[in-house]
Amino acid sequence: MQQQTPAKKKKVKVPRVVGGVETMVEIEVDDEGGPEWGPNDKHTLLNHRLTRVDAPVKVSGAALYTHDRRLPGMLYGRVVRSPHAHARVLRVDASAARRIPGVRAVVGATDEEVVEGSNKAAGEAAKKNRTEAGGAEAAAGGKVVLFAGQPVAAVAADTPEVAEDAVRAIRVEYEVLPHVVRAEDSMKEGAPKVTPDPNEQNVEEREKRGDAAKTEAAFAQCDVIVEAEYRTPILHHSCLETHGNVVEYRGGDAATVYASTQGTFTIPSDAAQELGLKESAVTAIVEHMGGGFGSKFGIGIEGMLACQLSKQAKAPVHLMLTRKDEFLLAGNRSGSWQKFKAGATRDGRLVALRATQYRLGGLGRGSQAGQPYIYTAANFYREVFSVHTHEDASRAMRAPGHPQANFAMESLMDELAYKLGIDPLEFRKKNLKDTAYHRQLDRGAREIGWERRNRTPGGGAGALKRGMGCAVGTWGGGGNNQCKVDVTVARDGSVTVAVGSQDLGTGTRTLTRAIVAEELGLGINEVAERIGDSRLGNANSSGGSTTSASLSPSVKDAATNARLAVAAKVAPLLGGAKPEEVKFAAGQVSAGGKTLAWKQACAALPSAGITAHGEWKSNLQASGVHGACFAEVEVDTETGHVRAVKMVQVQDVGLPLNRLAVESQINGGMIQSLGMVLYEGRVMDAQLGLQLNPGFGDYKLPGSLEIPELVPLIDDEDKREAVIGVGEAAIIPSVGALANAVFNACGVRVRELPITPDKILMGLTKGGQTA
Amino acid sequence: MADERDEGRRKKNLPHDPSRRRFLKGVGVAGAGAALAEHLLLKSEAEPTASALADASTRPVEGALNLALDVNGQRRSVSVEPRTTLLGALRHNLDPPLTGPKLVCDMGTCGACTVLMDGKPVYSCLVLAVDAAGKRLTTVEGLGSPENLSGVQKAFVEHDGLMCGFCTPGFVTTVSAYLKKNPNPTLAEVREACKGNFCRCGTYPRVFEAALAASKKT
Ligand code: FES
Ligand code: FES
Numbered sequence: 008m009q010q011q012t013p014a015k016k017k018k019v020k021v022p023r024v025v026g027g028v029e030t031m032v033e034i035e036v037d038d039e040g041g042p043e044w045g046p047n048d049k050h051t052l053l054n055h056r057l058t059r060v061d062a063p064v065k066v067s068g069a070a071l072y073t074h075d076r077r078l079p080g081m082l083y084g085r086v087v088r089s090p091h092a093h094a095r096v097l098r099v100d101a102s103a104a105r106r107i108p109g110v111r112a113v114v115g116a117t118d119e120e121v122v123e124g125s126n127k128a129a130g131e132a133a134k135k136n137r138t139e140a141g142g143a144e145a146a147a148g149g150k151v152v153l154f155a156g157q158p159v160a161a162v163a164a165d166t167p168e169v170a171e172d173a174v175r176a177i178r179v180e181y182e183v184l185p186h187v188v189r190a191e192d193s194m195k196e197g198a199p200k201v202t203p204d205p206n207e208q209n210v211e212e213r214e215k216r217g218d219a220a221k222t223e224a225a226f227a228q229c230d231v232i233v234e235a236e237y238r239t240p241i242l243h244h245s246c247l248e249t250h251g252n253v254v255e256y257r258g259g260d261a262a263t264v265y266a267s268t269q270g271t272f273t274i275p276s277d278a279a280q281e282l283g284l285k286e287s288a289v290t291a292i293v294e295h296m297g298g299g300f301g302s303k304f305g306i307g308i309e310g311m312l313a314c315q316l317s318k319q320a321k322a323p324v325h326l327m328l329t330r331k332d333e334f335l336l337a338g339n340r341s342g343s344w345q346k347f348k349a350g351a352t353r354d355g356r357l358v359a360l361r362a363t364q365y366r367l368g369g370l371g372r373g374s375q376a377g378q379p380y381i382y383t384a385a386n387f388y389r390e391v392f393s394v395h396t397h398e399d400a401s402r403a404m405r406a407p408g409h410p411q412a413n414f415a416m417e418s419l420m421d422e423l424a425y426k427l428g429i430d431p432l433e434f435r436k437k438n439l440k441d442t443a444y445h446r447q448l449d450r451g452a453r454e455i456g457w458e459r460r461n462r463t464p465g466g467g468a469g470a471l472k473r474g475m476g477c478a479v480g481t482w483g484g485g486g487n488n489q490c491k492v493d494v495t496v497a498r499d500g501s502v503t504v505a506v507g508s509q510d511l512g513t514g515t516r517t518l519t520r521a522i523v524a525e526e527l528g529l530g531i532n533e534v535a536e537r538i539g540d541s542r543l544g545n546a547n548s549s550g551g552s553t554t555s556a557s558l559s560p561s562v563k564d565a566a567t568n569a570r571l572a573v574a575a576k577v578a579p580l581l582g583g584a585k586p587e588e589v590k591f592a593a594g595q596v597s598a599g600g601k602t603l604a605w606k607q608a609c610a611a612l613p614s615a616g617i618t619a620h621g622e623w624k625s626n627l628q629a630s631g632v633h634g635a636c637f638a639e640v641e642v643d644t645e646t647g648h649v650r651a652v653k654m655v656q657v658q659d660v661g662l663p664l665n666r667l668a669v670e671s672q673i674n675g676g677m678i679q680s681l682g683m684v685l686y687e688g689r690v691m692d693a694q695l696g697l698q699l700n701p702g703f704g705d706y707k708l709p710g711s712l713e714i715p716e717l718v719p720l721i722d723d724e725d726k727r728e729a730v731i732g733v734g735e736a737a738i739i740p741s742v743g744a745l746a747n748a749v750f751n752a753c754g755v756r757v758r759e760l761p762i763t764p765d766k767i768l769m770g771l772t773k774g775g776q777t778a
Numbered sequence: 779m780a781d782e783r784d785e786g787r788r789k790k791n792l793p794h795d796p797s798r799r800r801f802l803k804g805v806g807v808a809g810a811g812a813a814l815a816e817h818l819l820l821k822s823e824a825e826p827t828a829s830a831l832a833d834a835s836t837r838p839v840e841g842a843l844n845l846a847l848d849v850n851g852q853r854r855s856v857s858v859e860p861r862t863t864l865l866g867a868l869r870h871n872l873d874p875p876l877t878g879p880k881l882v883c884d885m886g887t888c889g890a891c892t893v894l895m896d897g898k899p900v901y902s903c904l905v906l907a908v909d910a911a912g913k914r915l916t917t918v919e920g921l922g923s924p925e926n927l928s929g930v931q932k933a934f935v936e937h938d939g940l941m942c943g944f945c946t947p948g949f950v951t952t953v954s955a956y957l958k959k960n961p962n963p964t965l966a967e968v969r970e971a972c973k974g975n976f977c978r979c980g981t982y983p984r985v986f987e988a989a990l991a992a993s994k995k996t
Contacts, residue, residue, distance in 0.1 A: 059935070062943075066939075070943060166870065167870060247942070249882075675979050712973050
């Protein structure tokens with residue numbers, strides 16, 4: 008295993024952006040003498056196919072999620088939502104609700120507290136801004152709701168049924184104000200102002216970058232020019248476990264919050280503030296978690312309300328959002344509207360690109376990667392704006408801003424390639440400097456049989472037409488110094504690794520255990536993990552695909568320290584070997600020709616066992632991943648129906664900690680892209696300002712009948728001996744690949760997602776192009 | 779709006795109230811009648827007489843009803859309201875509760891709440907608790923325990939047929955019931971069997987693999 012190296016300096020490869028391209032460069036760094044992973048193909052557990060350690064409890068219904076918590080005397084909470092997109096709340100009358108037997112608490116109704124947006128930070132900012140603006144709204148007689156679905160009150164009752172009755176019994180009087188829920192309307196002169204913040208206009212400039220004049224001039228050198236607008240709608244995370252918490256506060260000076268969250272450590276401070284307790288007096292528990300995808304950080308408006316209810320009732324409150332709540336007030340992925348003019352030369356060089364990018368994040372700012380995304384354009388100029396509407400604020404969603412940017416840029420690249428008559432794959436390679444993409448594109452092309460693609464888009468006989476498309480994507484996935492891990496080895500040989508991190512379904516429990524088991528030469532089931540508890544060592548939130556890269560180095564460090572500590576105690580039994588010489592493998596501890604079984608060795612430990620601590624080591628992780636996707640689809644030109652046939656995605660991840668879990672993540676990314684490209688999208692009624700499809704009956708998620716053959720490929724040519732997160736990278740390239748496959752199949756370029764049959768049919772009648 | 783019951787704007791108990799729960803209440807009364815006839819209703823405000831039943835079919839029943847549910851081979855008594863769904867009864871009213879079946883949409887669109895009723899998969903959020911009295915109910919907990927997993931559950935573990943796992947009890951239950959009916963399915967048949975279940979994490983390909991692997995072992 009690892010040896011301490013006496014050298015003071017060592018050379019490591021790190022990703023660096025050189026000329027807009029990420030490449031690996033060798034640099035010299037201080038040798039901390041800490042652990043290293045060693046070659047990726049030399050592991051005994053890591054980089055293997057490990058089944059999830061929490062799978063048995065999950066497949067048998069024994070896993071306790073936040074939604075499943077039941078506590079003595081627990082009440083069920085529900086929220087009352089505004090039915091108007093923009094309105095002043097004149098009066099909230101909860102008297103009838105309070106008279107219903109079993110109703111224990113009502114909050115928000117008579118409070119001065121204003122609830123603004125589902126995003127706590129946004130809410131507080133709005134609150135502050137309004138106060139600073141002289142309390143105009145408050146003086147006008149009440150709080151203002153800014154989107155349909157915004158909570159105006161909440162109730163807690165003995166049963167969910169009674170809580171629902173109470174919600175119905177609360178009468179709210181509103182003065183309806185003018186609203187705007189479409190970007191085009193919001194941008195118009197005289198449009199209703201979206202937020203009360205005097206400093207925040209409906210259209211806000213975010214970025215201007217590049218050289219406008221040079222770009223404009225460069226169009227003259229281009230052989231082909233494409234001008235196009237691409238749009239993507241607001242999407243919903245649709246976590247199967249809705250947002251929510253079980254707040255256990257029975258009076259006194261301490262509380263426990265069971266939370267469905269991506270950030271165990273984001274909960275105590277938020278909850279403490281609502282409950283009027285010290286942060287250290289609040290414990291957060293996240294034992295199992297039913298999906299987050301970027302939408303679950305902090306306690307949220309639903310958590311604030313649960314705290315207030317629990318405080319009022321002095322009883323635990325279970326407040327999990329309903330599915331409709333989830334659609335209306337639990338955040339979303341911002342929509343996008345991107346306008347391009349782009350030009351290329353006959354030899355396949357992207358010479359000029361001008362982009363106007365609108366992020367459509369409702370009350371939020373939205374996100375969108377800057378164009379030309381990962382391509383290199385000799386000349387570019389972009390302007391980026393947020394356009395506000397009376398809709399719930401956008402939140403992070405799996406690779407924020409990237410799928411939107413990918414769809415637009417990869418569609419544009421395809422349009423240019425076809426116009427030039429160049430193979431879209433070759434055109435991409437000419438404009439991608441990083442050779443990792445070239446390697447991945449070639450591999451994906453071989454795997455799907457790129458030569459089988461439709462030579463003429465829409466060509467071929469028959470109504471069913473097949474086609475292929477490809478695209479690439481990138482993400483960071485590096486970690487940072489936030490995780491504190493303890494590994495304890497008891498005298499009976501049992502091993503526990505403890506850290507307050509959370510497992511969203513990404514396999515955190517499994518990788519945590521596997522790292523320790525491998526280091527100690529044990530089987531994965533001989534190590535137990537304790538996670539999801541704020542009383543354990545600090546850990547980062549699971550956002551930005553940072554969990555694995557932040558957590559694994561600390562776990563590795565703790566495991567290494569534990570190994571050395573055990574070795575020091577056992578060495579005397581092994582002929583006085585040096586601790587570093589003691590080998591741990593296959594359940595045995597050996598040195599100097601002597602071997603002890605693990606349990607025999609541990610009998611030499613002090614009665615309290617040993618506990619070793621681990622800290623983050625930057626050399627054990629890296630940042631920067633590449634992915635390429637190829638998709639094959641079949642379009643029924645009579646019905647406009649698109650069926651995905653096959654998808655191949657090649658993804659590098661440095662050291663894949665668990666191949667099975669990485670592949671599942673890549674599958675999951677492809678499937679979520681499939682939803683984005685073909686099925687999903689929030690639909691608003693502009694007149695009423697209401698969402699028309701706030702449920703799975705009308706918001707279509709990919710289901711079992713729509714899943715194509717999926718081929719997730721880990722790019723083992725990436726030799727980095729470092730952990731990099733993959734969750735977000737996995738959703739990006741498949742978006743462009745699918746959209747491009749549709750064009751290759753039927754010759755219709757749909758520039759607005761989702762690609763529904765009506766758009767295909769419209770395009771076919773127009774002879775190929777849709778707006 | 780697709781879902782009136784959430785809007786909080788309708789007065790309860792108006793004769794014209796078309797909300798779904800109210801509608802279900804009516805259905806539930808007929809179901810309660812069936813349960814009464816089978817002497818499975820332990821105690822009720824309504825006496826199990828013919829006139830009460832006839833009356834009940836036109837008048838909503840409210841308040842607590844005590845029933846016996848036959849769940850995972852055990853007779854469990856539970857107090858519910860006429861409108862309480864089977865899913866609600868299992869998750870909230872039973873003590874200790876059965877939280878394997880998940881509450882995800884509460885309106886029959888996702889399959890996470892799937893349980894077996896007399897061996898057939900049903901969305902337990904669309905079945906009233908009173909209608910489940912007298913039926914043989916199996917939840918995912920009844921198919922196997924972490925220490926003693928069923929063949930289907932083992933296959934889900936081995937083929938990584940889960941990520942966050944919130945949809946998993948529904949898939950495990952659906953697949954288990956289907957393999958009983960068709961022990962040797964094709965991939966297309968497995969897809970068809972799973973079409974009433976959603977997974978947001980995207981485990982479908984591995985759910986299919988698990989189902990096919992489990993079928994080969996049975
Ligand atoms: S909770 Fe029953 S189908 Fe979704
Ligand atoms: S595993 Fe998360 S929803 Fe299916």
